[in-house]
Amino acid sequence: MPFRSYWQAGFEGADHINAQGVSLSMNDATGHLARAAEDYAALSPWAMTTVRESAGWRITERDGGFDFSHIRARMLAAKAHDIQICWTLLHYGWPAGLPLLDAAFVPRFARFCGAVARYLAPWYDEPPVYSPINEISFTSWALAVGYFPAGEPLHEASGTLFKRQLVRAALAACAAISQADPRARFLHCDPLIFVTPDGEAQSQHHADTQHEAQFEAWEMLAGLRAPELGGQPQILDMIGVNYYHDNQWQAPGQQRLYWHLGDRRRRPFHVMLSDLHQRFQRPLLVAETSHVGSGRGAWITAVANDVAQAQLNGAEIAGICLYPIVDRPDWDHGAHWHRSGLWEPRHAGPDPLARTLCLPYAHALRRAQHTLSLFHLQLSSCQTGKEQPMKTLIVFSHLRWDFVYQRPQHLLSRLAGYYQVIFIEEPVYEAGPPGLHRSAPAPGVTVICPHTDVAAPGFHDE
Numbered sequence: 001m002p003f004r005s006y007w008q009a010g011f012e013g014a015d016h017i018n019a020q021g022v023s024l025s026m027n028d029a030t031g032h033l034a035r036a037a038e039d040y041a042a043l044s045p046w047a048m049t050t051v052r053e054s055a056g057w058r059i060t061e062r063d064g065g066f067d068f069s070h071i072r073a074r075m076l077a078a079k080a081h082d083i084q085i086c087w088t089l090l091h092y093g094w095p096a097g098l099p100l101l102d103a104a105f106v107p108r109f110a111r112f113c114g115a116v117a118r119y120l121a122p123w124y125d126e127p128p129v130y131s132p133i134n135e136i137s138f139t140s141w142a143l144a145v146g147y148f149p150a151g152e153p154l155h156e157a158s159g160t161l162f163k164r165q166l167v168r169a170a171l172a173a174c175a176a177i178s179q180a181d182p183r184a185r186f187l188h189c190d191p192l193i194f195v196t197p198d199g200e201a202q203s204q205h206h207a208d209t210q211h212e213a214q215f216e217a218w219e220m221l222a223g224l225r226a227p228e229l230g231g232q233p234q235i236l237d238m239i240g241v242n243y244y245h246d247n248q249w250q251a252p253g254q255q256r257l258y259w260h261l262g263d264r265r266r267r268p269f270h271v272m273l274s275d276l277h278q279r280f281q282r283p284l285l286v287a288e289t290s291h292v293g294s295g296r297g298a299w300i301t302a303v304a305n306d307v308a309q310a311q312l313n314g315a316e317i318a319g320i321c322l323y324p325i326v327d328r329p330d331w332d333h334g335a336h337w338h339r340s341g342l343w344e345p346r347h348a349g350p351d352p353l354a355r356t357l358c359l360p361y362a363h364a365l366r367r368a369q370h371t372l373s374l375f376h377l378q379l380s381s382c383q384t385g386k387e388q389p390m391k392t393l394i395v396f397s398h399l400r401w402d403f404v405y406q407r408p409q410h411l412l413s414r415l416a417g418y419y420q421v422i423f424i425e426e427p428v429y430e431a432g433p434p435g436l437h438r439s440a441p442a443p444g445v446t447v448i449c450p451h452t453d454v455a456a457p458g459f460h461d462e
Contacts, residue, residue: 010323013054189240240287297364416444
């Protein structure tokens, strides 16, 4: 894979103009540009040697030229701390006075991307990874509903027009980058969502339409939809999945399916990942994920378990990026910080941006990293046929694993971080030849259900 580390860190780099007309530079707001070396050094104990950064077209292009000083500063810090940077080139913002639908938008963006790739090519020994446009689907939606100022009149077809133009720009960017550095790899990121109808008959169409819209940009890039735009299969190199607690809702009312309340209508994240991989057959990166406040620890535990389950189901998952790794202020209310990072600014004293580690999140991350690394060892040994690196715990149970999720499943799911768990259910009567039915409902857990033509109940001697 093109990434140095499975666990990755993302630094919030949005640089758009918000609804209040304020020009944002989130890397400045969090203090990251000034503290890049410090921030990279702090990642070492967490085995994070790959980071996601934003170059910022709006910030970099000046008077027809380009100021790469902020990119150079981070590359120098990365070299000093053996960090791989994967760059996003348009993070919601573009130069003032350039309407998105202007004929000059696409070639001007391609020129910028080619210039960045030429500048960075000598810095990389391995193929660099670029995300030309962050969240094409989200950006086109945000512009169409007025959340981001579009700078032009809006109408019913605006979202579609914006999405098609951003796809054109991304395709032109990939061509310019490949010309500047043929080694380049491409990661195309968008939110992964689930939309369910609210129960009314007419709402099914709303839900289906919103749900399917999430795939349009990826399909356009690959030439599977709107081939006149010029998409090609090789352009959809890797898919970045951005996933947060509010990525699931019901239509048409937009009511959230609350994760922290355990809404049973939510679709499991591992199912969403597996479905996406099956649909496109591309490597997936969980390119953004985090939660807020006290929920951060439980969230990363759940994400790691879902990623492992998706891998058991055959999905190719290239890594997990904690985003943001350093807490960030709100785009529209700069005084409000989300409390979503592994580190939070101190907000007091002579250095209000000094980093403070969120200990509950850190402890949960340690456990998630340990559990997932053991699972990957098990997965690797199963794929290569080598001896299992862990002891095996064999469990005989009169309760079936999928009956009710209670203490046996809780305990054994935790123990699966230290043992290979074989969970043997009571036999099921079935006429015909006997056999063992296997399933993998959780990372490190194999459930075996014997089927037998012996009618005796339970674990009978026969």
